[in-house]
Structure formats: structure tokens, C-alpha cells
Amino acid sequence: MYRQFLSTVFTSTIFPIVSALIASYCKCLMFVLSWFSPNWLSWNNYSEGMLRTVEKKILQIVCTPYRSFFVDIGPTVGPTDKIWTLSFNTESKKTPIVLLHGVGAGVALWCMNIDPIAATRPLYIFDMLGFGRSSRPNFSKNCIEAENEMVKSIEEWRKEMNLDNFILLGHSLGGFLATSYCISYPNKVKHLILSDPWGFPEKPTDSPQVPFWIKTVGQVVQYFNPLVGLRMAGPLGPWFINFVRSDISKKYSDVLSDPSIISQYIYQCNSQHPSGESAFHSMMSSFGWAKNPMVRRINKLPIQIPVTLLYGSRSWLDHSATDIIKYKRSGSYFRLQIVTGAGHHIYADKPEAFNQIVIDACNYTDSTSDTSDGSN
Numbered sequence: 054m055y056r057q058f059l060s061t062v063f064t065s066t067i068f069p070i071v072s073a074l075i076a077s078y079c080k081c082l083m084f085v086l087s088w089f090s091p092n093w094l095s096w097n098n099y100s101e102g103m104l105r106t107v108e109k110k111i112l113q114i115v116c117t118p119y120r121s122f123f124v125d126i127g128p129t130v131g132p133t134d135k136i137w138t139l140s141f142n143t144e145s146k147k148t149p150i151v152l153l154h155g156v157g158a159g160v161a162l163w164c165m166n167i168d169p170i171a172a173t174r175p176l177y178i179f180d181m182l183g184f185g186r187s188s189r190p191n192f193s194k195n196c197i198e199a200e201n202e203m204v205k206s207i208e209e210w211r212k213e214m215n216l217d218n219f220i221l222l223g224h225s226l227g228g229f230l231a232t233s234y235c236i237s238y239p240n241k242v243k244h245l246i247l248s249d250p251w252g253f254p255e256k257p258t259d260s261p262q263v264p265f266w267i268k269t270v271g272q273v274v275q276y277f278n279p280l281v282g283l284r285m286a287g288p289l290g291p292w293f294i295n296f297v298r299s300d301i302s303k304k305y306s307d308v309l310s311d312p313s314i315i316s317q318y319i320y321q322c323n324s325q326h327p328s329g330e331s332a333f334h335s336m337m338s339s340f341g342w343a344k345n346p347m348v349r350r351i352n353k354l355p356i357q358i359p360v361t362l363l364y365g366s367r368s369w370l371d372h373s374a375t376d377i378i379k380y381k382r383s384g385s386y387f388r389l390q391i392v393t394g395a396g397h398h399i400y401a402d403k404p405e406a407f408n409q410i411v412i413d414a415c416n417y418t419d420s421t422s423d424t425s426d427g428s429n
Contacts, residue, residue: 104186104321107314111161114308117141117171123186126209130182130202131190136210138179141167147174148220148243148418150411153207154178155225155251156333159185159322162315165308165404170411177214181227182206183329185322192332196344199332204234211241220418222246222411224400225370226333229253232347232354239355244418246411248363249397252336252343253351253374294319304401341371351381359386359421361414365395365402388414 112119120143123135139160143149150170152163160178170176180187182203192199207230211219221242223231228250235242294301294316301319302312309315323330338344354360360382364372375389390410395402 100321101186104318107318107321108159108161108186110314111164111305111309111318112139114164115167117168117176119167124179124210124213126182126206126213129190129206129209130192131188134182134188134190134206134209136179136182136188136206137186138177138210138214141171141176142173143175145174148218148415148422149175149177149216150220150222150415151216152176152178153181153221153223153227153231154184155227156330157184157319157323158224159318161318163400165305166400166408166411169408170415173412174415177216177219179210180322181230181329183332189326189328192328192335194335196336199335200230200233200345203230203329203332204237207234208238208241211238217241218243220244220246220415222248223250224248225251225397229336229343229347232351235355235358236350236353239358242358243422244359244361244414245354246361246363246414247374248399248407249365249368249370250347250362250374251341251370253347253377254342254371255346255348256338256342300396301398301401304398341369347374348377348381351377354382356382356385359388359414359417361388361390361410363390363392363399363407363410365397365399366391366393367395368397368399370397 119139119141121137121139124138126134126136128134137160152166154160154162159180163178167176167178183189183192192202218241221231221234221244223229223246225248228247229252231245231247232250235245302315305315306312336343336345360378362375362378364370364375378387392399392403392406392410395406400407
């Protein structure tokens, strides 16, 4: 009883004060640095050439031949938007699969998944608008409008690629946008695969089970774009990534001779104008939850679209999307896969398990297509 009382007092009184102080400190620090060291804050080592080089080095481990190119989607959000795209095994007649990454990521982080998934079907991966090597337009500050702009960019990309229908896989923010896309364009998606998707449940009023550091980060990033610290670090950006998330590079240590290249890639992807990151900031209530969560409209997802949901057993993300999908879409195909030992980044933590689950979901799609219409 006493412990519960202390927890309640901390959550309702002390925690908000601590979070506000940290946020105020960060604002003051940025102001002081901008006054005394304007060159430090404006320092930017981003280079299109460097990003291209680092991406190419990471993708050297991929054996499947591929084509890389910009897809011109016109004035979708900005005046001349282009989406950086990689395509694999496009001669295959099987149902294509399209992969959408999460916040701060890019095409190269799928490097351990490409060969197995592309072995039997067309595979397309791209830097979502506002991320990686794609264009960096200014998205709306309104959460619904920003989401719609992101979804529209995916549809414009599909049109330019002449894809009639496909399997759509989204990780984290990519899972949220993939679901939103399916609701808006249900006739284009034959199977929705969600890998630790963000933005499904309502934000809880009280969540004492969430670790203190996540609560603190969540409170602080309400005032800033999530990766502002990386850009504030200036020339120490890659070091900052390794310091904060040393595990990211280690995930690729079995396939890359120099795993530190991953932090260089992430830095180059995110030291630019934070366009997609700002769109994410507009859509989030706090770091772990969306202002317009998917629970409010998942029932609009047509019952005929199969859903495969992957979670890492060690992921910090709220896993209530399972119940949301089950009970809001009863009677439709739904398969839950929990990957033991994986965290939020299942595709990199346990690539073999991730790849097999994705391949099985794709094969299920092909088998049901064969039965229903004799195609593929």
C-alpha cells in the first residue's frame, strides 16, 4: 500500500516537475549554445556524396542484383518531390512486397533481409519522403494532415512504379503509415505485415510499468524533434549515436567488417533538415503514442486484407495492437508472431526469424490468390 502511494505521488507530482525541468534545461542549453557558439549549432557535415558512399558500402553484403533510382512523384508535399528507391528481382511474377522503415532509418538498414525476401519475388524498398536520400519537404504541423501527406506520397510512388497491388510491410512508424495506407487504398494491398508498429493504442493516463527513462525521454521530446540531440552534437554526431545506442551497430557485427559504418549511415540520414522527423513529431502525442492512434479507425481496414503482426519479446513498445486488431477485426485473417530475444528492431535483432515470418506471410498471400482468382 505504501509503495503504491509513493508510486502515485511520483507519477502525478514529482515526475511532471522533473520532466519540465529537464525540458527547460534543454531549451536554455540550446539558447546559450546558439548565443556563444552559433557555428556549432549550424555545423552540418551532411553530404549527399557521403550518404551515397556509406549506403553503398553497407549494401555490398547484398548478393541480389538491384537497381537504385529516384522516383519523381511531383508536387506531392513540396514542389518537386523525389523518393529514393531500390528494386530487386522485378522479373518475378510473384506478388511484390514493399518495405517501409521507421523514424531515422533508411534503405540500407534492411541489408540483412533483402536476399532471403527477394529470392522468390519482387522486392521494393525506399526512403520514405522526408527521410534518407528522399526529398525533404515541409510537412503540415497538423497531425492528421501530416499523416495524409505521408500516405499520399506512398500512393504517388506506387502510381509511378506501376504496381497494381502488393504486400506491404511496415516497421514502427512505417507500420502506422502502412496501416493508414491500407485504410485509404484497400484495393492495392494484398497482405499487411506489421513489425513492432507504432501508434496503435490510446495513450494511457497512467502507465507505471513504463521505464522511467522512456517516460523522461517522452516528456522531453514533446518540445523538440526526436533526433535534435544528434544534430546538436555537431561533429560528434556519430559518436553520440554510438554512445546513446551502441547496440544499433552491434546488430550488424556478424555481416559487416566495420559495424561502425551503421552509425555513420544513421548520422548522414539524420543530420539533414528534419523533414520526416518533424512530420513524426506532429503526429506523436509523446514518443510512444500517436495523437490520432490507429485504434480509432482500425475497423475501417477491410476484412479481406490479411494481417501478420510481429513483436520482439524485449521491445519497449506498447503491444496492445494485438488486442486492437483481434477484436476490432474479428473474422479476418490475423497471425501474431512474437520473436524471442528480439527488441524493437526485429529485422536486425533476429533477421533469420524475421525473414522466415515474412516469407511465410508472402507465401500465404500467393496461395490464397491462387485459390481465389487463379492469378500468380
